[in-house]
Amino acid sequence: MEKTAxxxxxxxxxxxxxSQAEIDMVLLTVDAMPGKLDRKDIVLILxxxxxxxxxxxxxxxxxxxxxxxxxxxxxxxQTVDWCIxxxxxxxxxxxxxxxxxYFDKKGWERNKEIWRDRLLEALDVWAERGNLEDVWPRLxxxxxxxxxxxxxxxxxxxxxxxxxxxVLKIWADNEERPEITSSLRKLLAEA
Numbered sequence: 001m002e003k004t005a006x007x008x009x010x011x012x013x014x015x016x017x018x019s020q021a022e023i024d025m026v027l028l029t030v031d032a033m034p035g036k037l038d039r040k041d042i043v044l045i046l047x048x049x050x051x052x053x054x055x056x057x058x059x060x061x062x063x064x065x066x067x068x069x070x071x072x073x074x075x076x077x078q079t080v081d082w083c084i085x086x087x088x089x090x091x092x093x094x095x096x097x098x099x100x101x102y103f104d105k106k107g108w109e110r111n112k113e114i115w116r117d118r119l120l121e122a123l124d125v126w127a128e129r130g131n132l133e134d135v136w137p138r139l140x141x142x143x144x145x146x147x148x149x150x151x152x153x154x155x156x157x158x159x160x161x162x163x164x165x166x167v168l169k170i171w172a173d174n175e176e177r178p179e180i181t182s183s184l185r186k187l188l189a190e191a
């Protein structure tokens with residue numbers, strides 16, 4: 001109960017720790033609607049529930065909707081509770097006094113890693129397909145920490161292809177944060 005910010009909530013823990021993929025699905029669900037979900041909501045989303053609450057809130061549009069459909073509600077609930085107990089998530093009272101799920105530090109760090117990897121994949125796909133018009137509109141809303149993490153990873157690459165250089169140039173030309181623009185220009189100059 002230590003990750004419940006003093007809220008007396010009994011956690012139902014599984015006998016075995018969930019897989020990293022299962023933890024990641026829970027984290028991505030919380031990321032889609034931070035501070036707006038309780039434990040039961042996360043279960044409904046991951047199960048792919050067609051209950052009126054899920055349909056009314058249009059949770060079927062979320063990427064993680066139904067990704068754990070093969071599990072029981074109870075097992076999904078145990079996975080969520082594991083994430084709370086193990087420091088990935090925490091419970092807090094929201095403005096309405098409802099117990100909502102938020103990232104704990106460990107969960108936020110892992111969430112950033114997931115999105116960094118997705119950003120790197122997207123950059124490579126845009127470069128491969130030549131979808132240069134997709135670059136800036138999609139990058140605009142990405143959290144600056146995730147952008148910086150992706151740039152750090154790109155700096156570790158031995159070689160940056162010409163198509164990827166074009167993508168990075170568009171990013172650099174449109175980026176609104178000076179520190180990220182500077183890092184991009186330095187990467188392009190050294191590549």
